[in-house]
Amino acid sequence: MKTLSGLVAVAGLVVLASACSSSGAGGREVRITQADDGCTPASISVTPGEKLKLVVKNDSSKDYEIEGIEGTSLEELVIPEGRTRTPGYTVPTGDGVHKIKCYVPGGVSTIIELTAGAPGTPQSTKPGAPTEQGASLASPADATVKVALADYTVTPDATSVKAGSIEFVVTNVSSDAVHEMEVLRVKSSTSFEPVGEVEILKPGEHGAVTLDLSPGAYRLACLVTKGEQGSTVDHYQQGMHADITVN
Numbered sequence: 001m002k003t004l005s006g007l008v009a010v011a012g013l014v015v016l017a018s019a020c021s022s023s024g025a026g027g028r029e030v031r032i033t034q035a036d037d038g039c040t041p042a043s044i045s046v047t048p049g050e051k052l053k054l055v056v057k058n059d060s061s062k063d064y065e066i067e068g069i070e071g072t073s074l075e076e077l078v079i080p081e082g083r084t085r086t087p088g089y090t091v092p093t094g095d096g097v098h099k100i101k102c103y104v105p106g107g108v109s110t111i112i113e114l115t116a117g118a119p120g121t122p123q124s125t126k127p128g129a130p131t132e133q134g135a136s137l138a139s140p141a142d143a144t145v146k147v148a149l150a151d152y153t154v155t156p157d158a159t160s161v162k163a164g165s166i167e168f169v170v171t172n173v174s175s176d177a178v179h180e181m182e183v184l185r186v187k188s189s190t191s192f193e194p195v196g197e198v199e200i201l202k203p204g205e206h207g208a209v210t211l212d213l214s215p216g217a218y219r220l221a222c223l224v225t226k227g228e229q230g231s232t233v234d235h236y237q238q239g240m241h242a243d244i245t246v247n
Contacts, residue, residue: 027051039110141167152238200234
């Protein structure tokens with residue numbers, strides 16, 4: 001996901017490195033630069049089946065995230081301010097456009113297109129239900145928060161909850177728009193630390209994630225950006241977020 005994705009070297013944050021099927025270790029180096037106004041380049045020509053070593057350098061004043069969207073198998077990765085990360089990615093066989101989302105949660109976002117073969121060919125999509133991810137999973141949960149995603153609102157059934165293992169059960173109640181929900185720890189009015197997410201949900205779909213949360217302020221946000229999943233707007237900038245307190 002799909003998605004208001006910044007971010008600092010944060011203790012306790014589990015980074016999902018791309019060491020699985022997306023690995024392109026030993027492949028061609030492709031440099032991506034993250035700046036305060038977004039990521040460059042926005043498009044990269046690749047070869048079907050090619051192995052890539054993405055050299056992602058964060059030259060901005062905030063922490064960034066990078067992840068594959070719309071079927072691109074690149075796991076979510078945090079690049080702290082001033083640091084460089086080198087995830088691997090193997091381009092699927094066959095022509096297609098594969099999208100990588102390079103973003104600051106709640107801030108600037110760039111969709112990088114990897115074009116393999118003939119331009120304009122739709123990318124393949126991953127089968128199955130939306131992925132549910134969390135920084136720290138725990139079961140059973142101490143509390144459950146139900147969250148409704150609409151156009152463009154995030155509505156939890158509780159605005160405060162006791163610290164511990166918390167399950168977020170998320171439903172996209174929109175009639176036609178795709179949404180997601182990321183749980184962000186609030187560090188300042190403009191700085192957030194991602195701790196878990198429910199990825200892309202189509203209209204009517206449900207998802208859940210269980211997180212072990214310590215006391216503090218958190219924000220529940222849809223980070224679908226303009227150009228992602230066919231959206232013509234940035235959902236977060238449309239006000240699609242809500243705050244919750246963990247006591």
